Amino acid sequence: MRVGLDDIISGVRRRDVWLYFAFSDTRARYARSVLGPWWITLGTAIGVIGLGMVWSSVMKINLSEMLPNLAVGLVIWFFLSGVISESSACYVNQSSLIKNYNLPLFTHNLRLISKHAINFLHNLAIVFVVFVIYGWPSGTNALWSLLGLLILFANLIWVSVVLSILGARFRDLGASIDALMPILFFLTPILYKKSDILGSSAWLDYNPIAMLFSIVKSPLAGEIDFYSYIIMAAVAIIGWFVAFSILSAKKQKVVFWV
Template structure:
């Protein structure tokens, strides 16, 4: 007669829930610890892009310098601006804009473009975001060479007090406040990570988002004070007449990110409300990104 065992089988522990804030924060923390991985991959991206080029990554600098020079000369004449102060203004604006543009456009496809690695490399999904942001930082560093060239050419004009046409304030000129550009850029990079993380997750699920972003970003460029400055809005309708039009710039978040970095680099009067706005976007943006990472981190590998 067959005997039946009365011993209960060992209990199977329940599968851990992946949708927790602890796992979301762990993903970001573990990705940061793998700096050698995404740092090497980001640098290889630059080398691969200019693999057989004679001057290599210097094409990044040349392209930026040519664009800034052409548009600076053109719009200084159209807007009646002094070239010695307006060309540096346009140059720095383009350098910061290119960083933001690269983060937003490439951020929407950061997971889609890394489909192979996501499916075969057991790494936090944030690694791919940090790789992309690091690549944009390297691009920014190459473009910054143009700023130093322009600074050397127009140094006397930028170290003295100056007023841009249409402005109501006198800018003090470049001084020790230029050191504020460092925390401003760090804050820009911190925001770049959550932007790429959030838009990357959304775009992986809804593939129509990247084309929409690419089309909309062109409109944002013309609405952002890059080849024009806010003082021109007052000049259009006379003294104080264009004050309501300044809201076009104030409601544009990219304007505030531009100003916290551009103002110290050019020795311009800094309005501290720009830092407050950027700080608010940093807190809210990271909160939303962590929430998205908590809920959809495990699904990214299936969506790609």
């Protein structure tokens, strides 16, 4: 595991590289546009308003209750799903850098996650506006949500490393993830709250993404599940051990796979 640990430590230290590329990727995507990266926020805002109006009618829920729940849900989902979907092709897309420059592999994962974190921060403006209109959550609930966000980041980083290595070796992985994400969208409490599910909701308890998602979103709605925090913190510890092991074993082979 020493090789993997050294690579991750070295990657973190090269923040001059991955932060530069993350901001460059964002600027390049919206070059010469009027709003720039704020197009991300506008698109998400339209989705929140549109889905909010439709689902509040379908589920017979007050719009004032639906919009805060949906705004938080979509912002978290876009961040989470974006990192997971792109991670399988992370090393493949950066093959020229991997082959020609002696950079830690973890640098490319941090570049990917930082890019989506920038998008996430832009989208938080929507959540801020919604909370200004419909009221803020309590300070205690906001702190629990922040703790959940930290655990979310901890899990997404090791997941990105593992998927990047597996995606470099097995090219079908990306297509499989893309096919799975729409299903996970409806199996994750984005358009609804866990308490809205009638009858058995055991499938939510066995969906790690739903559980990871809920520890950020649910506290803002006044629902705190301590069990989920413990489980996802344990998953993060185990996941990082797996990431260290796989990175140590396969780092030298990645350059041949990409």
